Amino acid sequence: MTERGSMLAQPLRRPSAGRALAYLGLLLLGVLVAMAGALVQAAWFPGGLLLALAGAAGLFLGGARAAGSRGGAVAPAAGWMVTVVFLTASRPEGDFLFGAGGGSYLFLLGGMALAVICATLGWGRQSGADTVRLGK
Structure with a gap:
């Protein structure tokens, strides 16, 4: 096997305790940003x-940059999406946080689109070498 082939086929490892804790913190930040956004988005439309x-x-892209991987964008995005979907469900008492207006749907769908974009654009693995040529 060539040197190039061995560098590309790296086995996945379990994340360290610090990285797992950072992802958990980003997940909780995603929950907080979703709750704050749910309150703000309807207050001062648009x-x-x-x-x-x-x-x-900012949280999704900042998480990706801080963690140095796409997982840094996925963790807060997962917390954000679960929280927003949970807040959209109506309860037996008839209480709900989101109205049926267009702003609520734009918040839900726009946030999901931003999560996908930021996770896709997140920083992937980069070579540490100074002289790296693509396609070679």
């Missing part, structure tokens, strides 16, 4: 919606 989506995008 500025509140843009503010809520900008906060979510």
Whole structure:
């Protein structure tokens, strides 16, 4: 096997305790940003919606950059999505946080789109070498 082939076929390892704790913290931050965004997006439409989506995008992209991997964007995105979907469900008492307006759907779908974009654009594994040529 060539040197190039051995570098690409690296086995997956279990994350360290510090990295797992960081992902858990990012997941909890995703929950907090979703709850704050749910309150802000309807308050000052359309500025509140843009503010809520900008906060979510900042968390997703910042998590990817801080962790140095796509997992840093996926962890807060997972917390955000679960929280928003949980908040959209109506309860037997008839209480719900989101109305049936267009802003609520834009918040839900826009946040999901931002999560996918930020997780896709997240920093993947990069070679540590100074002289790396693509395609060679």
